[in-house]
Amino acid sequence: MPGGRLTQQDRRLIATRLIEGHGYAEIARELDRPTSTISREVTRNGGRTGYRAEHAHLATSSRARRRKHPAPETEAPTKDAYGRDRAAVREYAELFAETMVETGLPRMASRVLAHLYTADAPSLTAADLVRELKVSPASISKAITYLEGLELARREPDPAGRHERYLIAEDIWIQAWRTSARANANWAGTARKGAELLDPSTPAGERLERMSQFFQHLSDDMSGLGPDPEAAEDTATILAALIHAARPLTAPQLAAALTWPLARVTTALTTAQTYDTDPLALTTVAPDTYTVTVTRLTDTQRHALTSAGSAAP
Numbered sequence: 001m002p003g004g005r006l007t008q009q010d011r012r013l014i015a016t017r018l019i020e021g022h023g024y025a026e027i028a029r030e031l032d033r034p035t036s037t038i039s040r041e042v043t044r045n046g047g048r049t050g051y052r053a054e055h056a057h058l059a060t061s062s063r064a065r066r067r068k069h070p071a072p073e074t075e076a077p078t079k080d081a082y083g084r085d086r087a088a089v090r091e092y093a094e095l096f097a098e099t100m101v102e103t104g105l106p107r108m109a110s111r112v113l114a115h116l117y118t119a120d121a122p123s124l125t126a127a128d129l130v131r132e133l134k135v136s137p138a139s140i141s142k143a144i145t146y147l148e149g150l151e152l153a154r155r156e157p158d159p160a161g162r163h164e165r166y167l168i169a170e171d172i173w174i175q176a177w178r179t180s181a182r183a184n185a186n187w188a189g190t191a192r193k194g195a196e197l198l199d200p201s202t203p204a205g206e207r208l209e210r211m212s213q214f215f216q217h218l219s220d221d222m223s224g225l226g227p228d229p230e231a232a233e234d235t236a237t238i239l240a241a242l243i244h245a246a247r248p249l250t251a252p253q254l255a256a257a258l259t260w261p262l263a264r265v266t267t268a269l270t271t272a273q274t275y276d277t278d279p280l281a282l283t284t285v286a287p288d289t290y291t292v293t294v295t296r297l298t299d300t301q302r303h304a305l306t307s308a309g310s311a312a313p
Contacts, residue, residue, distance in 0.1 A: 006031075006033075006037070006041060006060070008053065008054075008057045010031055011041070011053040011054075011056050011057050012053040013027070013030070013031065014027055014031075014038065014041065014042065014051065014053065014056075015051055015052060015053040015056075017030070018042065018048055018051055023102070024038045024039045024042070039095060039098065040091070040095070041056065042098070043091065043094045043095050043098055044056075044059075044091070045059055045060075047094070047098060047101075047107065048098065048101060048102075049107065080120075081120070082120070089118065090132070092118065093111075093114045093115050093118045094111070094114070096114040096117070096118065097110040097111040097113070097114035097115075098110070100113065100114065106143070106146060108135070108139055108142070108143040109143040109146045109147050111133055111143075112129060112133070112140060112143040112144065112147065112153070112166075113143075113147055113152060113153060113168065115129060115132055115133065116153060116166060116167065116168045117168055122167060123156070123165040123166060123167035124165065124166055124167075125158065125163050125164070125165055125166070126140045126141065126163065126164065126166070127163065129166070144166050150179050151178075151179065152168065152179075153166060153167065153168050154166075154167060154168075155167075181219050182219075184215045184216075184218045184219035185215070185216070185219040187211070187215040187219075188211075188212050188213075188214075188215035188216035188219055189212075191208045191209070191211040191212035191215060192208075192209070192212040192216075194208040194212075195208040195209035195212055216274075231267065231268065231271050232271070234264060234267065234268035234271070235268045235271045235272045237258070237268070238254065238265065238268040238269060238272060238282075239272060239280050239282065239292055241254060241257065241258060242254075242282075242290060242291055242292040243280075243292050245257075247291070248285045248286070248289045248290060248291040249289065249290060249291075250288050250289050250290070251265050251266055251269060251288055251290070254269075254290075269282065269290060279294055279295050280292050280293070280294060280295065281293050281294075281295045
């Protein structure tokens, strides 16, 4: 029933759906359970790639027996210096890591980063991470090296001993944003080379050219290099002027009609050519001569609309 305990059959379905690549929300809808129930179930029992239905069912049954017949308590549940339940904090760190795994970060790097981020200490040693994550020192070192390459973590000598300490940068999410912007710029450059090789006038070349423009636009926006509001406003005015004129115009003609400096018109034209202005596109029909075309219509649709406009009523 919704909200009840997961059955062995439920856990087999979860395992199957994870193998098929389904997300927690999809599995939760199929089982009519909260998404948090599925994420906790998977996180507690090996994570997305390590989840096994039979093991999870046995482990849950074992935990239930311990709760029903607890051992005599000799001390209160383990708390940290701030009075928080250590087990709950560890569980949250694993959930945090699982979220990063779903975005494409390797699992061990995600777990290390999550524990660095949720630690109150400004830095942790390899021994700290080995103890918390129950993995080998080599796994920790490999994960730190990977995170260093993304500029998400760094290592520094321990002034009190011979060991290194690992810490995250204070601007970690800004660094992550910049890394993503660089990745998008790389995609744009690679697609641009392909478009040039295959010829933008061919179907494959045109597809790669559009891909290049998309990722370049995304990278520029993430890097703060996109058009400012004033430039975007000027671009819209230029497009409107060309639509109203209903014929190709040169930059000097546009400058004269709008009573703008030529440099302002040139900047607006460059912006219109650089960034996506869908459903319109600025087209060069001759040297320094521009017009506007509609990008969302196929040639067949354009022909049909032209014929409809010229047909007798």
